Amino acid sequence: MIEAAVTGMGCICSLGKSVPDFWGGLIAGKTGISNITAFPCDHLRSAMAGEVKLSEELMQYARKRGIKSRIQLFLRWALDEAITDRDISSRSLEDKTVGLVVGTSLGMSLVRESLEVGTDHGEGEYGTLEGFSDYLNETADACGIHGEVLVISTACASGANAIGIAKDMIALEGYDMVVCGGVDSLDRMKYLGHSALNTLTQTSIRPFSPRRDGTLFGEGAGILVLEKSSALGAGAGTPYAACIGTGYSCDAHHFTAPDPDGKGAARVMREALHDAGISPEDVGYINLHGSGTYLNDSMEAGAIQEVFGQAASRIPLSSIKPAIGHAMGAAGALEAIATVLSVKRRKIPPTLNLDPTKDAFSSFLINRCAEDATIRYAVSNSFGFGGCNGAVVFSRWEETI
Amino acid sequence: MNETASQAVVITGIGIISTFGTRKEEFFRALRTANAEKARDTRSKTAETGNLVDALNIEDPSFKISRYLDPVSKNTIVAVGNALTDAGIDRQEISDAPYDYAVLLGTVHGPSATRAKVRQSLAARQGRMISGTLFSHCGYNIAGASAAIVYGLRGPNLTLCGKSDLGISLLNRAMQLLKSRRAHTVLVGYSECEAQEPNDNGGPLNESAYVMCLQHENRVATSRRKRPMVELEQETMALPTGSSPLLLSGSVYELRETGKYPGVFEKLQVAGRLGLEIAKDIKVREEYAPLLQIGMIIDAFESKHIYSSCALITQVRHGVSILTLRSKM
Numbered sequence: 001m002i003e004a005a006v007t008g009m010g011c012i013c014s015l016g017k018s019v020p021d022f023w024g025g026l027i028a029g030k031t032g033i034s035n036i037t038a039f040p041c042d043h044l045r046s047a048m049a050g051e052v053k054l055s056e057e058l059m060q061y062a063r064k065r066g067i068k069s070r071i072q073l074f075l076r077w078a079l080d081e082a083i084t085d086r087d088i089s090s091r092s093l094e095d096k097t098v099g100l101v102v103g104t105s106l107g108m109s110l111v112r113e114s115l116e117v118g119t120d121h122g123e124g125e126y127g128t129l130e131g132f133s134d135y136l137n138e139t140a141d142a143c144g145i146h147g148e149v150l151v152i153s154t155a156c157a158s159g160a161n162a163i164g165i166a167k168d169m170i171a172l173e174g175y176d177m178v179v180c181g182g183v184d185s186l187d188r189m190k191y192l193g194h195s196a197l198n199t200l201t202q203t204s205i206r207p208f209s210p211r212r213d214g215t216l217f218g219e220g221a222g223i224l225v226l227e228k229s230s231a232l233g234a235g236a237g238t239p240y241a242a243c244i245g246t247g248y249s250c251d252a253h254h255f256t257a258p259d260p261d262g263k264g265a266a267r268v269m270r271e272a273l274h275d276a277g278i279s280p281e282d283v284g285y286i287n288l289h290g291s292g293t294y295l296n297d298s299m300e301a302g303a304i305q306e307v308f309g310q311a312a313s314r315i316p317l318s319s320i321k322p323a324i325g326h327a328m329g330a331a332g333a334l335e336a337i338a339t340v341l342s343v344k345r346r347k348i349p350p351t352l353n354l355d356p357t358k359d360a361f362s363s364f365l366i367n368r369c370a371e372d373a374t375i376r377y378a379v380s381n382s383f384g385f386g387g388c389n390g391a392v393v394f395s396r397w398e399e400t401i
Numbered sequence: 402m403n404e405t406a407s408q409a410v411v412i413t414g415i416g417i418i419s420t421f422g423t424r425k426e427e428f429f430r431a432l433r434t435a436n437a438e439k440a441r442d443t444r445s446k447t448a449e450t451g452n453l454v455d456a457l458n459i460e461d462p463s464f465k466i467s468r469y470l471d472p473v474s475k476n477t478i479v480a481v482g483n484a485l486t487d488a489g490i491d492r493q494e495i496s497d498a499p500y501d502y503a504v505l506l507g508t509v510h511g512p513s514a515t516r517a518k519v520r521q522s523l524a525a526r527q528g529r530m531i532s533g534t535l536f537s538h539c540g541y542n543i544a545g546a547s548a549a550i551v552y553g554l555r556g557p558n559l560t561l562c563g564k565s566d567l568g569i570s571l572l573n574r575a576m577q578l579l580k581s582r583r584a585h586t587v588l589v590g591y592s593e594c595e596a597q598e599p600n601d602n603g604g605p606l607n608e609s610a611y612v613m614c615l616q617h618e619n620r621v622a623t624s625r626r627k628r629p630m631v632e633l634e635q636e637t638m639a640l641p642t643g644s645s646p647l648l649l650s651g652s653v654y655e656l657r658e659t660g661k662y663p664g665v666f667e668k669l670q671v672a673g674r675l676g677l678e679i680a681k682d683i684k685v686r687e688e689y690a691p692l693l694q695i696g697m698i699i700d701a702f703e704s705k706h707i708y709s710s711c712a713l714i715t716q717v718r719h720g721v722s723i724l725t726l727r728s729k730m
Binding site for chain 2 (some may be wrong): 042043105106109110128129130132133134136137146147148149150151152153154155161165168169171172173189192193194195196197198247248249250251252253254255256263264267271275384385386387388
């Protein structure tokens, strides 16, 4: 089996603008959910989100590179951190077969291309993923990435699916390296849409709690550098982890609601475990999709019970969405980074806002605070509108060598 | 996932809906001969609304899965249904192994008609609210999701967006899904409705969906359907120095299988160029030209215009893509 090593990571989200900030915030039990400042909140069901506050440093970074939108800014910022983290020059990248795969949901396709989102009443010209694709190609050129450049859009499974495709490009298509992940940005239009769909909570995200009543959205980007393990040069350092399995499935049930039986979610986890060549008993941590909506959490709990059976009661589970919001197309990638670091650092981030006395799913081990754990293998789940599902399996690097 | 299946990939069906209609023979003839008259007539009825299915008088009960569907979703439902029928795959066969059927769609504009409606309704309501139904059909993956719901396709459901090399990227990913055994059948293609776009190119294919059914060869051999159309191989490589005058992007070469020429580049040195380019006055998004040309090659195989093997050359961002098609008919 050819494993894909995770050799670099970069991110930006409401908890911070680097991987250390993100991880430090998660483990400290902080949340980046706050009052929305980027756009007016009148007529919205909630005025809270995991918003990235644009500091002067970020604005200067954007101006210097001619960046015109939040989604471009988040992508480029996280990409730069990941490539710097890998410590590889653009010249060295040109000597390798390198691809770029980025997942996003709606991106900027319903709103104007702008760093300052502001008021939007539906008039004028709007961005599309066509424009985002152009930007991605320009960015790839600037970074010395000359292989395929792909934009994946599978709603909130986009980030996980992008990582899965990247892993298979390394395993099956001769790529030395694929830079991959997800990105998305918040705007008033998305919050109006989710207000209409009643997916937003008016309090806080409480995944797997009895009082869960909706989610809050977030934004940002998560980027991982995957490399063919057998082609790692001396300069690569010790990888964070290995990406050893991935799965895809579709509920084929409803446009916005998950299949309540969780068949698609169970299938995607089974496929990822099969791809990784491990059994459910081997798994030491599951990073939940855990969006905090009533239907999603019930469905995900049922699917985990079906796949993991008795082992489900001893595998620690957690959702980081209460800490960063549901970052849509970026969610799967940010959660993958958290999963990789859980495996690497032997630490599980907490699920914030769990009800202290009641438990909706008492047979599960849902982490309330950061805990130490020896994890050989971990799974990260992502489920999206349209019934698109993705799961990724990471292993401790030491397990693969 | 079947661990012992053959690696060979064959194309077993093609489904189309366009302003040329839904019959593939007519469609490919029109692409070759630039007979766009009928398409213009249909287009005049669809340009403002994106209602190609209405213009073609298609009444599909599957459209009732939702009280609202974007044109890209309706067109995808028709094209996927036609591809499945063309491949001889019935609903029972799908329901026996729903996770083995993947959907892989490309789109540049996605559900642009719905986005336009959302913006119009937002403006009409002074920026205060939008319709939840419309919003839930704004995702770029909505067309693939619609096809999955209608036909019960529970395997991988992926949507690729953007422009650069999209057609070749779709084929690469389809081959990846088959090679990795994540599916034994991949419905791959595109769905576009550019009627609402400000940069409408005005061509007869600006509202269309086109889907090919790719399968493992041994899967076809064990099923009860007709024989496959062609075997497909895809490779992408750097362009060798000095070969560019021969390898014209968008050209189709007939390969002579003499056994003397081990590599595809060597075979191309002695290959004859076939006139299977898309006619110039048929405006096609260049991203999808390779997918349409594959259909034209299959059409030429079926009508006995050519008999053996062809190579389709496409210049891509990172080199050259060579699609080799061998007739199985």
